[in-house]
Amino acid sequence: MSQSSAILLSLTLNGEPVQVAAPAHWTLLEVLRYKLDLIGSKQGCDKGDCGACTVQIDGLPALACLTLAALADGRSVTTVEALGCGPVVHPLLDAFDRHDAAQCGFCTPGILMAAESLLRRSARPVTRHEAASALAGNLCRCTGYTKILDAVVDASERLRAEHDDGR
Amino acid sequence: MLRLPQFQVATPTTLAEAVDLLQRNSPGARLISGGTDILPNLKHFLDQPGLLVSLARVAELRRIDRDDRAGRLVLGAGLTLAEIAQHPDVRAYFPSLAKSAGLVAAPTIRNMATLGGNINLDTRCRYVNQTELWRGGIGGGCLKSEGQVCHVVPTGRRCVAAMSSDNVPVLISLGATIHLHGPAGQRALPLADYFHADGLRHTHAAPGEITAAISVPLPTSPRRCDYIKWSVRQSIDFPLVSVALRFDLDADRSDAAITDVSVVAGVLGAKPREVNKLDELVVGRSFADPSVAQIVSEAAYSQCKPLPNVPYDPAYRREMIRVLTRRAIAAMV
Ligand SMILES: Cc1cc2nc3c(=O)[nH]c(=O)nc-3n(C[C@H](O)[C@H](O)[C@H](O)COP(=O)(O)OP(=O)(O)OC[C@H]3O[C@@H](n4cnc5c(N)ncnc54)[C@H](O)[C@@H]3O)c2cc1C
Ligand code: SF4
Ligand code: FES
Ligand code: FES
Numbered sequence: 001m002s003q004s005s006a007i008l009l010s011l012t013l014n015g016e017p018v019q020v021a022a023p024a025h026w027t028l029l030e031v032l033r034y035k036l037d038l039i040g041s042k043q044g045c046d047k048g049d050c051g052a053c054t055v056q057i058d059g060l061p062a063l064a065c066l067t068l069a070a071l072a073d074g075r076s077v078t079t080v081e082a083l084g085c086g087p088v089v090h091p092l093l094d095a096f097d098r099h100d101a102a103q104c105g106f107c108t109p110g111i112l113m114a115a116e117s118l119l120r121r122s123a124r125p126v127t128r129h130e131a132a133s134a135l136a137g138n139l140c141r142c143t144g145y146t147k148i149l150d151a152v153v154d155a156s157e158r159l160r161a162e163h164d165d166g167r
Numbered sequence: 168m169l170r171l172p173q174f175q176v177a178t179p180t181t182l183a184e185a186v187d188l189l190q191r192n193s194p195g196a197r198l199i200s201g202g203t204d205i206l207p208n209l210k211h212f213l214d215q216p217g218l219l220v221s222l223a224r225v226a227e228l229r230r231i232d233r234d235d236r237a238g239r240l241v242l243g244a245g246l247t248l249a250e251i252a253q254h255p256d257v258r259a260y261f262p263s264l265a266k267s268a269g270l271v272a273a274p275t276i277r278n279m280a281t282l283g284g285n286i287n288l289d290t291r292c293r294y295v296n297q298t299e300l301w302r303g304g305i306g307g308g309c310l311k312s313e314g315q316v317c318h319v320v321p322t323g324r325r326c327v328a329a330m331s332s333d334n335v336p337v338l339i340s341l342g343a344t345i346h347l348h349g350p351a352g353q354r355a356l357p358l359a360d361y362f363h364a365d366g367l368r369h370t371h372a373a374p375g376e377i378t379a380a381i382s383v384p385l386p387t388s389p390r391r392c393d394y395i396k397w398s399v400r401q402s403i404d405f406p407l408v409s410v411a412l413r414f415d416l417d418a419d420r421s422d423a424a425i426t427d428v429s430v431v432a433g434v435l436g437a438k439p440r441e442v443n444k445l446d447e448l449v450v451g452r453s454f455a456d457p458s459v460a461q462i463v464s465e466a467a468y469s470q471c472k473p474l475p476n477v478p479y480d481p482a483y484r485r486e487m488i489r490v491l492t493r494r495a496i497a498a499m500v
Contacts, residue, residue: 070176136402137273
């Protein structure tokens with residue numbers, strides 16, 4: 001058990017061990033953005049309504065604005081920055097580009113993190129309905145969602161094709 | 168950006184430790200499970216607890232056990248709503264619960280939100296779930312925030328904020344029991360008796376008492392059940408009308424006779440509403456009898472009176488209780 005006003009967190013962040021000190025009442029989103037300079041995760045509504053702050057905690061999408069940093073201690077956190085770091089362009093990023101699925105882009109990091117978790121956990125290409133259900137908590141005020149869903153379904157088909165090719 | 172007030176965080180690993188922490192730091196200590204209700208409320212400065220006692224690391228709250236001898240399914244308060252909605256036993260025995268858990272907010276929130284937090288979800292009102300600035304803008308808060316009046320019932324002395332949990336009406340309709348751990352030990356009571364009509368303190372939890380589990384009796388006869396949720400966006404948003412329905416039958420056919428019935432509505436006042444007198448009206452009738460949908464939906468309509476505490480016209484919401492109840496029963500036959 002721990003009890004303190006400034007806390008020292010140890011987490012696995014985008015695959016790397018990270019230690020960071022923060023006030024006990026800060027959210028994970030505040031620690032990511034204002035202590036670690038990871039500003040990919042967006043601060044939209046800051047109260048659970050929009051999904052712009054979506055990250056993955058132990059592989060599942062979670063809202064960083066409603067996660068106390070103190071409770072992320074010891075867990076594995078993945079942010080949108082991880083998607084940009086591979087040796088090849090991630091199929092989701094490629095599909096978002098080809099389908100023009102981002103306009104202002106504010107919702108995009110959260111949508112990518114929710115979509116990536118869905119694609120990773122699905123053994124076959126996802127349907128449009130599955131993609132829409134998985135993104136039900138992610139608000140986009142620009143695109144009307146059509147191109148976002150096109151991109152997610154397209155990416156999932158490509159990922160599965162690569163997988164079946166054994167690549 | 169919405170700042171949280173300052174507090175400390177404790178992360179006990181046992182229920183006993185959590186009870187002890189609450190007691191030693193009371194008042195001023197509050198529980199946090201998934202945080203998806205309490206953190207928005209704290210960001211709105213509706214409370215300023217000095218200590219949050221997290222239940223996230225209390226492993227004993229994460230159990231789900233089917234006890235066939237006792238005929239009950241025991242759901243730990245720390246299970247997430249995503250886990251409950253997907254669990255094979257919940258889906259097989261209590262499809263209305265799988266449905267209601269799967270309709271809460273959105274998938275990301277259901278990965279975080281717990282059953283215990285959903286049962287103890289604070290009551291909601293359009294005048295209170297707002298920023299401090301917003302509340303100041305309408306001339307100050309209300310009984311549930313920093314003011315002295317109720318904006319919903321200005322002549323009333325009680326807060327009538329709405330019990331807005333999706334799962335509570337369903338669990339009551341299924342005859343669930345709540346299991347509590349507190350400074351005075353353990354106790355269990357029917358979930359229906361856990362709530363009372365005061366939006367400021369709408370549960371009978373004693374100070375320091377923690378919801379440890381919910382247990383639900385396994386069906387002993389064929390059953391038809393459903394949950395109705397009406398909301399505007401159909402994702403992310405709280406129910407504005409909610410009705411849980413359960414009919415037990417004497418055979419597994421839709422023209423079998425009704426042996427037991429329960430209809431429970433939420434989002435009225437601070438207490439869920441069990442529609443009464445249904446036994447005399449429909450028990451013994453054939454479930455396929457079209458008058459059943461008529462009788463039950465009229466009873467729900469006459470006994471449920473929505474208030475202007477959440478968005479949308481109360482008269483419209485009341486009409487929706489009738490229409491959606493009638494349609495849901497017709498669709499189950
Ligand atoms: C955008 C948004 C949409 C939402 N939509 C819905 C919806 O459609 N339907 C719905 O039902 N809810 C909705 N919610 C509310 C919330 O997400 C759920 O009710 C959730 O189940 C709360 O659980 P939690 O674990 O996050 O609770 P917490 O926020 O951790 O706690 C909620 C309250 O319960 C107390 N508490 C927590 N655990 C226990 C326990 N074991 N024993 C005693 N007290 C406890 C806390 O002190 C607090 O007062 C929504 C929330 C957001 C942000
Ligand atoms: S019902 Fe009245 S007292 Fe309660 S939160 Fe709403 S306005 Fe405030
Ligand atoms: S910023 Fe977290 S949900 Fe909007
Ligand atoms: S692209 Fe602007 S909010 Fe989605």
